[in-house]
Amino acid sequence: MSGNTVTTPHSPSCTPSRAARELGLKRGEFDLAVSLGRIRTVPDEGGGGPQVSRTELDRLRSEEGFPETLQERVRTVGTKEGAELLEVPPGRFTRLARLGVVVPVRFYLNRYRAVVWVYLADELRHFAADENNAPLLSGRTPSALREQLQEGLDLRPRNWRGRHVGFLVRQLGGHPWAHAAAVASVLDPVQVAEVVQDPYERLHLSRFQPKPIGYGPPGSLAAQLTENITRADDPDEVGWLRADLAEAVSEARRRHPAPRPASQSAAPTSQPPAPTPVAEHEDAALEEPARPRSLLGRLRRRRP
Template sequence: MPRASVQNRAGTPAADVTLRTAARELGLRPIELNLAVQTGRVHTVPGASGGPRRIPRAELERLREHPDVPESLLERARAVGAAEAAALLGISPHRFSRLARLGLFSPVTFYVNRYRSVVWLYLADELREFAVAGAEVLTGRLPHGMREELAAGADHRARCWRQRRVRELVGQAAGPWERAAAHAAVLPDAVLAEAVPDASERERLLAHRPRLAGAGGISDAVCEALNRLAPARAEEEIQAHRALLGAELHTARTGERPKPRRHTTTGPERGRRHRAGPVRPHAPGRADATPSRAAPAAEAGASRRRWSLRRRRRGSEAPPTA
């Protein structure tokens, strides 16, 4: 049964809660809720300062509106092993294993049993859909190409799981660095070093590296399995993730690159330039408004010419002599 909601110190419900707290309130085990989150059945938000993702209080209230929670949520996010998957499809476990190796089913997660063998799990909902859409391969002899691929040792289960997990992580990512880290998480170390030669950028990708499997603590057996299953193997798969990594890194770098600013003059120099105004050429014959050293001499010459003119005029007006 769902439990009471967690409240903060002020006595009001917290805006969001951890997955463990949400699982307790919904009456689920953490691994069950983690699978519902992973498959998009439950909405989450990034944790503070890059911490684990959290579930908003509004999302919990939305889930509680369904009268058959947690049973309905469990059924929509139920993962089954090969034996139960074969029963859902109405085929033998051997035939299911052959179809799974061909990549017709995408594992949603895995666990490591006591014999340290990887046990793949599949969503029951997706298997029921395949029973309708892919009925032609559930009975009769497999096509020749499929039989040849199986004879050559094909096993695409790990690759299908990687593709699915990266797609889920990219969908949850908060930005280009997180999306780039999701693709980097499945690249071999040597390929990553070649694709991202800048050590500081590789460290940043490592800081955003998502968890590919497990809820809570991860056992040593799961860590060993992840070391084998996480890196991409086929060349075309490696190149695909490398190209997507490069595209996300380009987006991240472009978004952080400072935009060039136009140079503007400020301060006293700008004020003086504004007050001085533009320099205009003088029109021919126009007097210069700026005083010069020749001005006093020109004024003195004009004064002498006026005195000489007045003197001549007086002489012409004098009475004639006898």
């Protein structure tokens, strides 16, 4: 969307592009701030994409230290700079990330088709300042955790997916079908079809699917690497996501039943046109109140 859509200084809202310029942010930084809930958006009354109200712009500008404070809140770093913020060697930082101690906020593929994980600098600073984390930053890694690492444990993709689903839930708004679509976007379409067996509900769900991440043409190495990250394959994670999806669809069905031909009952006797498969999605933190939250709890779940 062009930043020229809204031009008058007294307009009640403006486009994301214009808001990013007025807040001194790059567009990627602005989008991340929205995903994190640091910038609030409002629906466009004309039916377009999200807008930023002048009230929200004024609120952000009035904060102490603007714009540097806002810019720092959305600054991201890679492994090398992240290690410097935690004052640990890069190798130790990578181990902490693989153990799920620090959680990436984004990823991308570099020119060599290697996955590069990106972290919020603000989160890393808070992590380093917490005295409870001191044992993780120095000394020998506990033997149980070393064994997990030797077995190939890497929670970075899984933690990214969980965070990203949370981002999508916020971005797609409070519509229950949008919530369900956010969860479905990290599941294989076959898994989605097994959970959402009503074809009309699957068709309706597909209309809320988020924009997929695109790295390379279909079938390319880049596309395969992206799919490995954006789609869950660990059995216990898939199980939780399926349960989350079933619950979200049940709530959506109760509040806004999927449309179907008037002649069809709740259990259609004929198949509608095949719905668009739920795709993987882009660059999150869905709450999992019933799941172990501690580091050791998360790691123990993965042991046979």
